[in-house]
Amino acid sequence: MALYSNNYVLVAIFIGLGIILPIAALTLGRLLRPNKPTAEKQTTYESGNDPVGESHVRFNIRYYLFALMFVIFDVETVFLYPWAVAYDFLGLFALVEMLIFVSLLVVGLIYAWKKKVLQWSSI
Amino acid sequence: MSEPILPYLTLGAILFCVGLYGALTKKNAVIVLLSIELMLNSVNLNFVAFSKYGVAPSFQGQIFSLFNMTVAAAEVAIGIAILITLYRNKGTSNVDDMNELRK
Amino acid sequence: MFGSWPILSTILFSPLLGIIALLLIPKHNGRALKTTAIVATLIPLVLAALLYTDFQHDTADMQYKENANWIKVPLNKEIGDDLSSLKEFFYEFNYTLAIDGLSLPLVFLTALVTAMAAFASVHVKKRWKAFYIWFLLLEIGMFGVFMARDLFLFFLFFELTLIPMFFLIGIWGYMDRERAANKFLIYNGIGSAAMILAFFIIVNTAGFTMQTVGDATSFYYSGSLDVITKNLFADQASLIHAGPEMFPDNPFYLSETMKWTLFIMLLIAFGIKLPIFPFHTWMLKVHTEAHPAVVMIHSGILLKMGAYGLLTFGIMLFPVQAHTAAFAIAILGVINILYGAILALRQTDFKLILAYSSISHMGIVLLGLAAFNEIGLKGAIFQLVSHGLISALFFLLVGSLYERTETTEVRKLGGLSASLPFICGFLMLGGMASLGLPLLSGFISEFMAFLGLFETMPIVTVIGVLGIIFTAVYVLRGVMKISYGPLPEAYKGLRDARLVEAVPMITLTAFIVLIGIYPAVLSEPLQQTVSSIDEWIHNIVKMGG
């Protein structure tokens, strides 16, 4: 266990390789591929028509609502994981506590549900 | 204090200051919220570092940082929610445009 | 006469009857409201008169003492482990009333001037109900100030005069009334601040008493003047005398420096009210802007509260300091006299002339106090009463004049004795009393004050007497200009004083004359108190020096 950090060396190697590969491949590609840009090539694709208006449009508000829901629920798993790992030591009391905790979350879910946050009305 | 902790604390302090600076000076509301998150995360770094290399290592620091994360998430969720209503009403997320009050 | 009947409380709260009665009367019925209010102020006046006659003249003790437990705040007892025998530890502020020869005349003066002011307020034109309610509340506050024998209680009543006065100035005053009310509030607020700070430093040091009954010890802080005086002067075992060499970090020790600080703070606190020279501006504003009936009370009584407080708390609690500072106080007095007089000379508004004259006259009180002998002290008190009566009379007249002419500008007035012989007659009489004509109250008081000071500081006295000459000039000039000379067209056919105006004029004048002719009426009840104070101060000073 003393050399546990070796595991992370390996992880670092993986991440490093993950970075090296795109760099290497793209550099190699640059040497091989042709590069003859024209104005037409570089226009934004809109089914063959000339692009209309600005593309950085305003997003539907739904996206944000879901993002908020995600933040809340995802972070709660922070408590679920340690609890699950240590569940064998904790026993019934922790189960009840977690039940309370999660039922609060469920109330939140019901709230969102009733308030029609989960209803996706448009694209 | 044992040696290995110093870099962590230094990094924490730097992040904290960067966050504080950002939160106080930035114009874009989202960046302000991000800066606050940065501050909170620098604190987490401190806690985790202390819980491993502190004078009296203990697991409480890690627990604390877990709580911090959730709290930070809740806080930023509220922040964004308010920002959305703000944006709906006035169509801006620039902090400088928030000058309705004090008039 | 009163037996065990709590006469002081009865007087103190008798205006409440009036307030309750007023509350029941509909607010548009001005006549009923005014009548009720006048009757309501007569009740305490009658009671005060009875009190005056009943008062024992042959003792300097506090009389009609009433004491009721009120606030007893427990403090946390966990003060160290070695005090396991500690049973109780608390702050005690009691409802303690009593009067001596010093406060008796002032209580009576309050009742008198308030009643007269109630008469004078028939000129008030709006919102009578609220006016009289505030008016009567103010009376309660003033009574309380002169009766309270507990620092806390005194402070409460002192502040209680503040709020009604604010409204009385602010609502029923003239054009610039709001500024006047604000100025009044802030200046007096600062005075109260200095006072409360000084008072509670005293409570926290000199008010601390340790009492052991059996094996149970109790500590307490008290606001009672008796306790504080006892700790300061009688009980040498009290912790306030234990300096750092005996008891390091003694929280109760009252060092010389601290005593000086406290004395100066009290001087400032009461000096603002008095007013002493640099703190007087607010008072000018009030005199010119407030309704004359209100100014009657203000000039007649409220200013006296300053002098009374200075004597009872400043000088009596810190006699050594006061005695040492006697010269400075005298100088302040002289500055007041001269400053007031000189500026009064330059004024053309009769109200301002009277305001500056008040400053000048209050300077004489300071001189009397600074003399530190019996005659001087007596003179100061005489001056308080006398000036109270005279200035009340003056403002009563001013109110009546203004009612008719709608101006107090001396230059615009003239020859009024033709159309208003009655009012102008009293104006003349007031002027005479004010400049100290013998056989009127002004003479006897100024004479005693100067005489007292002459014994100790002859040169200062001589300079002060200069002020009297100025007084003669400005008072006479003002009064003459108003009464004689050509009568402007506009003022022809004015109606002379009505009965409701004449009654207070006559009453006040009667008292002025009474004191002037027969000063014993005032000096008899005063005598024992004054001489015991004087003796006592000199004993303390001798011991301290």
Place this chain on the structure above:
Amino acid sequence: MMLSLLAEQLTWANFGIMFAVAVLFLLLILGYVTYAIYFERKVIGWMQMRHGPTRTGPLGLLQTVADVLKLLLKEDTIPKKADRELFILAPAITFVPAFAVLATFPFTKTWQFADLNVGLLYYAALSSISTIGIVLGGWASNNKYSLLGGMRSAAQMISYEIPLVMSMVGVILMTGSLNMRKIVEAQGNWFWEWNFLPQIIGFAVFIVAAISELNRTPFDLPEAESELVAGYHVEYSGFRFAFFMLAEYVYTFAIAALTTVLFLGGWHAPFPFLDFVPGILWFLIKMSFCVFFMFWLRATLPRVRIDQLMGIGWKVLLPLALANIFITAIVKEILR
């Protein structure tokens, strides 16, 4: 082999070996991707009564190789209006975590790269980073289709991340560890002792959520070609495009491996008497089945609508996942 290396003091030599093995693995993965694509086309072709690629090489085996070479040689245009830096960065951001998550999988008892205590957490944490790459790519292209694609991808990812993560809690409860090796070891030698049976709800939720996380049919809304042309990678061409594809297929590998580890008993044989077959083979078989299953689904199911997609995630999977957690916990408590 790796495990013994990990137990030793880190030297340059050891590092070199580790690096070499990792490179080897990378090449293997690239090979896998190449043939997974081939396999997918073939499978779908058969299912649709077609042949799939046949021309290039024997049985069309070289088809994907040719595709890769084509992409490598193809001109790489970056639209003028695009945000250049982000446009270039996005594919890399998508790819790096895809490869990095592979570091912790235990392929057999001995064959594992990094033996992390928090292996599962590591996977969950890293895998969500890829979405950032997709959103960035969609945004940086400055194209309406790609932006929509990117946003959809984000919405989908965040909606299914939660059921995914929560469905794994059941497994963690069973094992009491986040270490993937321990999770496999905790599953018995008989196939009914594997987690997929006791954790059947969790398993179902996991599969649905995992496929959605992969943005694969029937949940491939971000690149729904009939609506958004090609979704977030409309503007990408050449090898940059290839990296998006690469990431997607590496993830199929990762998810399949994860399913195997969590629910299908990892290297265990379904019956103890089949133990003679090497563990790595079992692992590969199970994993291949998972991969095949995904291709199968693609050929079978139509794409869902976005409101259905979100509905399933929040209103069905999340409650189910939560229920699963408590059913597991309560049953454990009763059996204790």
Place this chain on the structure above:
Amino acid sequence: MDQLQRLTAGDLVHLAPELTLVISAIVLSLLDLFMPRSFNRTVLGWLALVSVGISAVFVLGDISALNRIDDATGLVLPTEPVSLLGGSWRVDDYANLFKLLFLGGTALILFMSIGNVKEDEIPHKGEFYYLFLPATIGAMVMASSGDLITLFVGLELLSITSYVLVGMRKKSFSSNEAAFKYVVMGGISSAVILYGMSFLYGMSGSTNLAEINRALSANYAAFEPLIYVSFFLLLAGFGFKIAAAPFHMWAPDVYQGSPTPVTAYLAVVSKAAGFAITFRVLYSVFGLGGLISQQIHTDAFTATMVVAAAAMIFGNFIALRQKNMKRLLAYSGIANAGYLLVPIGTQFGMVHFSNFSEMFFYLIAYLFMNIGAIAVYMIVSDSSKSEDISAFAGLYYRAPATAVAMVVLILSLAGLPVTGGFFGKLYIMLGTLQLQHYWLAAIMIGTSVISFYYYFSIIRQMFLRSGEVEAEIKSSPTAQITVWICVAATLLTGFFPHVVLRYIETIFSVPIDLFIS
């Protein structure tokens, strides 16, 4: 794993006040969700009020359980406080008194808002009512915590809920803006507090307040600079929460933008909760044990006094220039935070151990006078649709009784006799004088005098001016009753302060209830 502390059913009794609120908050939110749209949400307000009442009954039960009266002597026998979950949750008189205060304040605010929430301003009326409950739970957790983690969670529960409450007027830009500013400032202050806490934890390896103090006392020499750093960070963070200058910037904007009942909530309950933790943390970490004899101790409490002085001076001076009533109240709140910090900063002395009752009494007085004043403001601003002080013009003619009530409340705010506010300030000042911090007492009194000016400007408006409208003001009975309750309480605490103080002193004991051990 034996550090793990389990709860028993008996322990749940001590959690009952909080649990009541938790359950009712959940039930109310579900009710709100499933009630038909046409149903009037006001009933939720009443239900919330009832639950607050039940919770208060539980707290009272706790108090009587902790302070049994000896049958023989009739004296109160304080028992050791209940400590749950490894010392992270403390049920002691300190906490219970604070809880009563929070519940009382919340009840008054709920009561005053019932019938005064306008649907067109606050679309989610039901939420508006029941969101006060979690906020109050947060405050109660803060009061009861003996551990940094619990404390922080409580703090955030209160803060986050208040962010939402502030932004409740969804369609009003100023409300949104206030909420956002509050989030940002609150977030920064949370981070600052946490950063300070992280050092405390680092130096001691524990998050328990008592253990931190023990560890710091044992080796303060090694950590001296870090102790200072953590103290100042905490002071700054707490300063934010209680809106003491120079950390007050958020308060005026937020008070102005919030719905009026929420302004009252922030000004009273939220602030009181801030004081609950400030007092507890400063005393149990920096005010005890081996640190007491150190320079650190002196410096820490001197710094607190300086902050108190700054708050009094800033608050009162800036308030002079305010035209908007809510901003005025905000600055007055800043000044009051200064007054309340004084008993914390003065520390214990040779004969002085009454810091808690000083602070607490003033909090009580502050609660009533502030809620009362805000209720009057609500009545006035509802009828005139203006937030300025000038809305009060001629109130005496339009609603004489209310105007008179306001006079009492303002006298109390200004610290004039005979009101709770007067005695509260006086009592704090007496403590300061006992410890001979004369400069602080002088600042206290001096700034109070300055405050006369702006407080009386309201009186001037009401009595000396006449407004544009002469019509009589119609106000809801709940608001009226709130005003009169507050006036009565203000006068009673002014005339009979000793009754309240005796109660506090009887059940509260410094060594048993304050020192976490």
